[in-house]
Amino acid sequence: TKPSWTILLVDEASEERAVYRRYLQHDPVAEYRLWEAERGSHALILCQPRQPDCIVLNYRLPDFDGLAWLAHLQAQAGALAPPVILLIDVDSEALAGMAMQQGAQDYLVKAHLSHETFCRAVHHAIEQATLRRTLETHRQQVQEREAQVRQVEAALHHEMAERQRAEEECRRLEQAAQQAAHFARLG
Numbered sequence: 001t002k003p004s005w006t007i008l009l010v011d012e013a014s015e016e017r018a019v020y021r022r023y024l025q026h027d028p029v030a031e032y033r034l035w036e037a038e039r040g041s042h043a044l045i046l047c048q049p050r051q052p053d054c055i056v057l058n059y060r061l062p063d064f065d066g067l068a069w070l071a072h073l074q075a076q077a078g079a080l081a082p083p084v085i086l087l088i089d090v091d092s093e094a095l096a097g098m099a100m101q102q103g104a105q106d107y108l109v110k111a112h113l114s115h116e117t118f119c120r121a122v123h124h125a126i127e128q129a130t131l132r133r134t135l136e137t138h139r140q141q142v143q144e145r146e147a148q149v150r151q152v153e154a155a156l157h158h159e160m161a162e163r164q165r166a167e168e169e170c171r172r173l174e175q176a177a178q179q180a181a182h183f184a185r186l187g
Contacts, residue, residue, distance in 0.1 A: 005126055006033045010043040010069075011058040011087070016110075020056055023118045030123070040064030044072055051077060054105075054125050055084045059095070070102040080133060083125035087113075105129070 007024060009017045017036050024032045035052060037043035040061040047055070055073075059066035066086045073081050083105035088095055091109045099107050105125040108117060 002029065002031050004031045004033065005053040005122075006035065007122065008035045008037065008043060008046060008052040008055045008082075010037045010040065010055060010061065012038050012060075012062055013058075014038075016058065019113075020118065023115045024122070026115060027119045027122075029119065038062075040069045040072075043069070044076060047073065047077065047082070051082045053082060053129070054122050055082055056122070057084050057086050059086055059088045059099075066104075067098055067102050070099065070104060074103050080136065083129040085121050085125055 009020050011017050011020070021034055021036075024034065035046050037046055040057075040063050043055070043057070046052075057066055057069060061069065064072070066088075070084060070086075073084065081103065084103065086096075086099045086104045086107040087110055088099075088107055089110055091112075096107045105128060106121045108121055
């Protein structure tokens with residue numbers, strides 16, 4: 001069975017969104033539920049109740065540029081924000097580098113876009129995000145188990161200290177009994 005992923009397409013141009021929609025509809029690997037937004041502010045609202053599996057974001061939006069939008073998403077969703085593929089008009093290593101530093105999973109140059117490159121980027125972004133979430137879940141489980149181990153160790157140390165005190169008390173009482181018996185024999 002094919003996986004089913006939710007993709008948020010964010011682009012002011014409806015004809016551009018139609019192209020992306022067509023690419024995803026013809027993807028043999030997965031099925032998609034598509035959300036669409038023309039403005040960055042609307043896209044941020046769509047991400048609040050339930051996050052999509054991946055966001056395809058045009059760098060130039062009427063109310064945001066891609067870097068500012070990424071900053072807002074990071075502030076809103078934190079470390080587990082959905083992966084973002086940034087679509088840029090020109091091949092700019094500087095812009096791509098800044099986008100990746102700001103949290104984009106990938107970037108694609110619109111002039112070089114094809115069905116194959118688009119779908120591959122979406123698959124890769126979702127796979128990476130899934131691995132990141134799995135890693136974070138495991139990390140949290142390890143931290144919880146470490147905390148449990150520390151609690152058990154603390155309880156054991158406490159129990160050992162109590163046992164040592166009880167043994168010392170028993171030795172003291174034995175010595176007192178021996179001394180009392182010794183004095184009873186003497187006296």
